[in-house]
Amino acid sequence: MPSGLAMTILGANHQVKDDRDDKALQKTLEAIKKELDSNFKCKVPGTPHDDLFEDYSDARKTNFLDNLDLFVEDAKEAVEVEKNQLKASRLWQKHLGDKFPDGEDVDMDKKEKELKALKASILSNTAYSQKDNTITEDSSGVKNQPHKNYGG
Incomplete structure (x- = not known):
C-alpha cells in the first residue's frame, strides 16, 4: 500500500x-x-x-x-x-480495519418502509406514542401533538 x-x-x-x-x-x-x-x-x-x-x-x-x-x-x-x-x-x-464500527443489525429497506408508513399517521394527527418507544395508530398510547415548528 x-x-x-x-x-x-x-x-x-x-x-x-x-x-x-x-x-x-x-x-x-x-x-x-x-x-x-x-x-x-x-x-x-x-x-x-x-x-x-x-x-x-x-x-x-x-x-x-x-x-x-x-x-x-x-x-x-x-x-x-x-x-x-x-x-x-x-x-x-x-x-x-476492525476499529471501523459495526452497523446495526437492521434491514434498512424494511425500516424505511415502516417509517414511510408512519408518515401519513403522524402528519394526519392519528399517531400515538407507545410505552416501548414505538409510534403506532393504536390509541392505547399517548396521542402525538401536531407538528408546529416549521423552521425559521
Missing part, C-alpha cells in the same frame, strides 16, 4: 461529497481508481512536486491497483447492494 501521504493526496484531490459518508467514500474511491487507471501518478502539491509513485515496481503498482479494485467493489456492494448495516459494515472493515 502507498504511504499515508500518498493516500491523503489522492483522497484530497479526488474527494466527492455526499450527504452520506459511505456514498462519499465510495465515489471518492471510484474517482481515485479512474484517475490511477489512466495516469498512475501522485504528485506532491508543493515544491518540488515529486511523484510519490515514480519508484513503484510493476508488481507493487499491480498489487495496489488490485487492492484498490477490491476496495471499490466492496464499497459498491456495501452502499448499493447490502441492505443490512451490520453486513455492510463488515465489508468496510475488510479495508478500514
Whole structure:
C-alpha cells in the first residue's frame, strides 16, 4: 500500500461529497481508481512536486491497483447492494480495519418502509406514542401533538 501521504493526496484531490459518508467514500474511491487507471501518478502539491509513485515496481503498482479494485467493489456492494448495516459494515472493515464500527443489525429497506408508513399517521394527527418507544395508530398510547415548528 502507498504511504499515508500518498493516500491523503489522492483522497484530497479526488474527494466527492455526499450527504452520506459511505456514498462519499465510495465515489471518492471510484474517482481515485479512474484517475490511477489512466495516469498512475501522485504528485506532491508543493515544491518540488515529486511523484510519490515514480519508484513503484510493476508488481507493487499491480498489487495496489488490485487492492484498490477490491476496495471499490466492496464499497459498491456495501452502499448499493447490502441492505443490512451490520453486513455492510463488515465489508468496510475488510479495508478500514476492525476499529471501523459495526452497523446495526437492521434491514434498512424494511425500516424505511415502516417509517414511510408512519408518515401519513403522524402528519394526519392519528399517531400515538407507545410505552416501548414505538409510534403506532393504536390509541392505547399517548396521542402525538401536531407538528408546529416549521423552521425559521
